[in-house]
Amino acid sequence: MSILKDAKDLLQGAVQGAMGKAVAIAPDSWMPGGEPDPLIAMRHGHVGRPHSRIDGPLKVSGSAPFAAEFPMEGMAYASLVFSPIAKGRILEIDTTSAEAAPGVLAVMTYVNAPRISPPPVFLSGAKAAGGDDLPVMQEDVVRWNGEPVAVVLAETQEQADHARSLVHIVYEARRALIDFAEAKAAGSRTAVFMGEPLHLEIGDADKALADAPVRIDSSYSTPRHNHNAIELHAVTAAWEGDTLRIHDASQLVAHTAWSIAQMFGIDEKQVVITSPFVGGGFGGKCLWQHQVLASMAAKLAGRPVRLVLSREGVYRIVGGRSPTEQRVALGADREGRLKALVHSGTTAKTASNMMAEPFIVATKSAYASETFKLDVRAVELDMLANTFMRAPGEAVGTFALESAMDELAEALGIDPIELRMRNEPEKDPTSGLPFSSRNVTEAWRAGAQRFGWDRRDLVPRMVRDGEWLVGMGCATGTYPYYRMPGGAARITITSGGHATVDIAAHEMGMGTATAQTQVAADRLGLAMDEVTFRYGDSTLPGVVLAGGSQQTASIGAAVSAAHGALVKELLKIAGNDSPLAGLKPDEVASRDGGLCKRDEPERHETYVSILGRARQASVSVEAEAPMPLETQHWSMHSHAAMFCEVRVNTVTGEPRVSRFLGSFDCGRILNPKTATSQFRGGIIMGLGLALMEETQFDERKGRVMNPSLSEYHVPVHMDVPEIDVIWTDIPDPHTPMGARGIGEIGITGTAAAVANAIYNATGRRVRDLPITLDKLL
Amino acid sequence: MTITVNGAAVSLPNDPRVSLLDLLREDLHLPGTKKGCNQGACGACTVLVDGERILSCLALAVQFEGRSVTTIEGLGMPGALHPLQAAFVEHDGFQCGYCTPGQICSAIGMAEEIRRGVPSHVTSDLSSETIALSRDELRERMSGNLCRCGAHNGIIDAIAETFAPKTALAEAAE
Missing domain, CATH: 3.10.20.30 (Beta-grasp domain)
Structure with missing residues (x-):
């Protein structure tokens, strides 16, 4: 079944690949971004200013409504029962006691659940959103330890939670494949990601490695991780006639509406998903069973349902990052120029999803090596489907690659930054495409100077402060520029001169509403308070994923297209009495509350005047963004140079990060205040990745053993030093607004920078995350 | 009741x-x-x-x-925010905003604990009657409030700005 999914994915990839070759050789001017976005040249607008969040007062006063906070008339509360076995059958379910408990309205199991289709799994179609493609409470079959097997509905949460304990289920357990080593021994196969096999060979890397005068060859491992957004996954769902209304916490509202409609066999317009605020996502707030179970239960009971997962419930039914075992082998000449770059290994997925942790992706464009051998193999386990978590692939892949670069630098006796500079490629080393904009050298230079890198001792274990050993490390961070198809937006301008931009996008804390209001204000020639940015509603235009660090580009391209359509429409409305009469759309720009001739700004008419003369209350246009061909024409990536200082206690082994600097090259920064928070947020999650985070998985039972925020450790205030952040602010000439993604890059490179600093402090190289104190004693 | x-x-x-x-x-x-x-x-x-x-x-x-x-x-509510709420907005002491109400309530309670001279794990001089409102004190005392977006720096900045001057004034008065 999974092989079929891979085959379908590969076929799509092959079609894209064939088209990609044509796109690669086409002239620049045919591409989206072939001409720089006019906003790049506009240096004195709203873009680039550190505006405080426009939704800030709502959030700090607790007035921003999250998914579990929409009251509904007659609402029932749900509580879930999770399977304690990894694989098997339900032999018997006794719900009598639960149903008789006070306040209980219904107990839903596979026996009485409404019949629906399985979810379309993410990446299987343009709007597919499912974390897996398994049936939801339709059969007596159990497929992972933690799968929901019953939903109790009651008048209050307390009643539902109590009645849940009264559901009696007898299981027949079957042998499950949950042990990573056992699965590897049984055989793995080449992983596939977004239509491409995760395998690439250029030249004979094995021979080049064997022949290289200097080489290192190391193995690294990273554990499972969970997103752990502080907001619990929650949903309030109601059927209003034939329409299903869901208040969700979502980073893909349009995908979710379509996918749930497929499952219930109804039109996608009959499913309305709203998600105005999301309490953290990081890849985890997508379509899992809770939205579907709440919708089914609402149908069964004929009442609106609120389902808030317990923290344990989030671990049981929302997938996280998969474990990886990686090998990096580097061969170089004595000057440090790479002759061979081998990055391979194995990760775990399930047969029910299309997501293999693609840990080689960053390696594809990182360094100019003469030969490459990159390979990800996957095994399929009987577990909850793994999924995307902040910088899937890059977060853990850069830990291995950038630790290895540090090891090579030491083997060569070269400064690790200098080693990276010597291997800086002029074009993409594996695709051969030109870079759209790559200023890694500038990021390293500025970062090294600010961090005081020249104070670092090349020899480990040389700096001591009392009982603490002190060290510095660095690593490269990188994340691709993506822009996914499906972006569309609507712009409406009223006769009063107020603009509304509508797009089914998301605000999970990235500052979307604020930054996009700045962009729209500049694009339309209006003040910030003359623009309303509406988002987080599946009935708005566009299929926009808040993921892959692509939302800003996706919105930017869609609003730019809508602006083009708006200019055309306004010129039509303006007619022959306007100073704009006779101008073609591409001769016209927005400025000072209206339109003007691009090179003759005084030839101008305001929106108010145009609409007033036409006696029109408003004008509204909708347009789709062009296909994202630019990503096949240029090699497009955000870049970073990460610097870390650690202190390791010689008595306890305790590692503490004392200083951190991220020096970024991510195109133009739209809002320095919110961008700083994005960068810091990624880095801090990277500190967790480096030092403490691990989802502990019982390889005998297939059960997550630390499903709580007490036992899964995330960085707390005391773990977080002041994180310094700088950037080049060099616009990318080929992206909307000149910006590239900033949401995920912060977590890339960070773990390696910490590990390399720990090596510099202690002389101990830890290749197995997280680097807990027991590994340093 | x-x-x-x-x-x-x-x-x-x-x-x-x-x-x-x-x-x-x-x-x-x-x-x-x-x-x-x-x-x-x-x-x-x-x-x-x-x-x-x-x-x-x-x-x-x-x-x-x-x-x-x-x-x-x-x-406080939009239009009439508590000074600490306003400082959170100014210093970007949040991203998604979900942990924010807890951070703010916690910080107000914490400032009062410091004012009363309640020591913490990082307080170096337990006999001192006044506790300096250092970043380490703030970080230690706020560590029970998790933030997954990583707004820690902004949170501490906002708390320091809101409470540090008052404490300094109080110390000066003593």
Whole structure:
């Protein structure tokens, strides 16, 4: 079944690949971004200013409504029962006691659940959103330890939670494949990601490695991780006639509406998903069973349902990052120029999803090596489907690659930054495409100077402060520029001169509403308070994923297209009495509350005047963004140079990060205040990745053993030093607004920078995350 | 049986299992207090009871008869924010905003603990009557409030700006 999914994915990839070759050789001017976005040249607008969040007062006063906070008339509360076995059958379910408990309205199991289709799994179609493609409470079959097997509905949460304990289920357990080593021994196969096999060979890397005068060859491992957004996954769902209304916490509202409609066999317009605020996502707030179970239960009971997962419930039914075992082998000449770059290994997925942790992706464009051998193999386990978590692939892949670069630098006796500079490629080393904009050298230079890198001792274990050993490390961070198809937006301008931009996008804390209001204000020639940015509603235009660090580009391209359509429409409305009469759309720009001739700004008419003369209350246009061909024409990536200082206690082994600097090259920064928070947020999650985070998985039972925020450790205030952040602010000439993604890059490179600093402090190289104190004693 | 919430007397629930958090969120429709774990691990549900910070998810509502609870809604609203709320906006002390009400309530309770001279793990001089409002003190004392977006620096900046000058003034007066 999974092989079929891979085959379908590969076929799509092959079609894209064939088209990609044509796109690669086409002239620049045919591409989206072939001409720089006019906003790049506009240096004195709203873009680039550190505006405080426009939704800030709502959030700090607790007035921003999250998914579990929409009251509904007659609402029932749900509580879930999770399977304690990894694989098997339900032999018997006794719900009598639960149903008789006070306040209980219904107990839903596979026996009485409404019949629906399985979810379309993410990446299987343009709007597919499912974390897996398994049936939801339709059969007596159990497929992972933690799968929901019953939903109790009651008048209050307390009643539902109590009645849940009264559901009696007898299981027949079957042998499950949950042990990573056992699965590897049984055989793995080449992983596939977004239509491409995760395998690439250029030249004979094995021979080049064997022949290289200097080489290192190391193995690294990273554990499972969970997103752990502080907001619990929650949903309030109601059927209003034939329409299903869901208040969700979502980073893909349009995908979710379509996918749930497929499952219930109804039109996608009959499913309305709203998600105005999301309490953290990081890849985890997508379509899992809770939205579907709440919708089914609402149908069964004929009442609106609120389902808030317990923290344990989030671990049981929302997938996280998969474990990886990686090998990096580097061969170089004595000057440090790479002759061979081998990055391979194995990760775990399930047969029910299309997501293999693609840990080689960053390696594809990182360094100019003469030969490459990159390979990800996957095994399929009987577990909850793994999924995307902040910088899937890059977060853990850069830990291995950038630790290895540090090891090579030491083997060569070269400064690790200098080693990276010597291997800086002029074009993409594996695709051969030109870079759209790559200023890694500038990021390293500025970062090294600010961090005081020249104070670092090349020899480990040389700096001591009392009982603490002190060290510095660095690593490269990188994340691709993506822009996914499906972006569309609507712009409406009223006769009063107020603009509304509508797009089914998301605000999970990235500052979307604020930054996009700045962009729209500049694009339309209006003040910030003359623009309303509406988002987080599946009935708005566009299929926009808040993921892959692509939302800003996706919105930017869609609003730019809508602006083009708006200019055309306004010129039509303006007619022959306007100073704009006779101008073609591409001769016209927005400025000072209206339109003007691009090179003759005084030839101008305001929106108010145009609409007033036409006696029109408003004008509204909708347009789709062009296909994202630019990503096949240029090699497009955000870049970073990460610097870390650690202190390791010689008595306890305790590692503490004392200083951190991220020096970024991510195109133009739209809002320095919110961008700083994005960068810091990624880095801090990277500190967790480096030092403490691990989802502990019982390889005998297939059960997550630390499903709580007490036992899964995330960085707390005391773990977080002041994180310094700088950037080049060099616009990318080929992206909307000149910006590239900033949401995920912060977590890339960070773990390696910490590990390399720990090596510099202690002389101990830890290749197995997280680097807990027991590994340093 | 009543409890005072943001200055208004309200009835306690009949069901003794109802936590103070669920009373606020579900019965009183004050969802500003957040549920992040419901087991005392994340701090998102922090409220002030008679001026002291507590985790409302670990508190049964019926235990708080006659007590006075202040939630984020009671501190300030858009247009009339508490100085600490305004400082959070200015210093970008949040991203998604979900842990924010708990961080703010916790910080207000914490500042009062420092004012009273309650020491922490990082307080170097336990005999001192005044405790300096250093970043380490703030970080240590705020570590029970998790933030997954990584707004830690902005949170500490906002707290330091709001409370440090007053404490310095108080010290000067003594």
